[in-house]
Amino acid sequence: MGFAGGTDHGRAMMKTGRGAGTALGSCLAACLALAPVVRAAAADLTVMVVDGAGHPVADAVVTATPDGAALPPATPPSPLIVDQIDEAFVPYVMVVPKGGTVTFRNSDLTRHHVYSYSEAAKFEFVLSPGQIGQRKFDQAGIVALGCNIHDHMIAHLYVTAAPFAAVTGKDGKAVLGGLPAAGVTVAAWQPRLKPGGTPPQQTVAASALGTPVTLTLPALLPDTRQGIDPERGGY
Numbered sequence: 528m529g530f531a532g533g534t535d536h537g538r539a540m541m542k543t544g545r546g547a548g549t550a551l552g553s554c555l556a557a558c559l560a561l562a563p564v565v566r567a568a569a570a571d572l573t574v575m576v577v578d579g580a581g582h583p584v585a586d587a588v589v590t591a592t593p594d595g596a597a598l599p600p601a602t603p604p605s606p607l608i609v610d611q612i613d614e615a616f617v618p619y620v621m622v623v624p625k626g627g628t629v630t631f632r633n634s635d636l637t638r639h640h641v642y643s644y645s646e647a648a649k650f651e652f653v654l655s656p657g658q659i660g661q662r663k664f665d666q667a668g669i670v671a672l673g674c675n676i677h678d679h680m681i682a683h684l685y686v687t688a689a690p691f692a693a694v695t696g697k698d699g700k701a702v703l704g705g706l707p708a709a710g711v712t713v714a715a716w717q718p719r720l721k722p723g724g725t726p727p728q729q730t731v732a733a734s735a736l737g738t739p740v741t742l743t744l745p746a747l748l749p750d751t752r753q754g755i756d757p758e759r760g761g762y
Contacts, residue, residue, distance in 0.1 A: 583699025
């Protein structure tokens with residue numbers, strides 16, 4: 528009878544052990560389920576673009592492409608607008624996701640004849656005050672804009688398939704937000720880069736995404752724009 532009581536106690540202990548094991552297994556399963564979420568957490572990367580003398584470079588396009596991973600579709604800001612204000616294109620440099628549509632708006636009191644003869648896109652709009660024109664950009668590349676009426680008006684569209692891109696401010700910095708927790712290749716381009724010049728690029732490991740990166744554009748042409756207000760995209 529004593530052994531019978533001991534057997535009941537042992538069975539109870541076995542049940543308790545099985546319950547604890549089940550609870551522990553559930554906890555481990557939950558932790559393992561969360562692990563991919565942690566690994567896939569988004570990260571922000573700050574990129575500083577400087578010239579050969581170490582001075583910050585504004586209006587530089589910075590792109591990031593994840594290494595060895597399927598590229599998520601680029602999400603264009605809404606809307607994409609190139610305005611004409613005080614006989615200047617605003618902004619001076621703009622990133623356009625490949626396949627994106629840009630609206631060209633004339634906010635001046637004078638007529639503009641917007642055009643591009645670039646390989647990536649050839650088009651023209653004659654815009655009276657208050658008018659708009661639209662163009663879809665299906666080919667990646669650099670699209671230089673001009674005005675046939677006002678020769679000093681210039682701007683650049685950087686059409687790209689890169690899923691992450693930004694333009695540097697006056698401090699030379701751009702923040703690429705929402706990067707996957709994976710290695711990325713970052714690159715920079717600026718309109719004053721000499722023809723034939725190679726845009727700098729750098730591979731950044733996933734473990735270093737929180738560390739700022741500096742890219743150097745050593746050979747830049749002089750800025751020939753005249754009368755451009757720095758607050759609207761110049762130096």
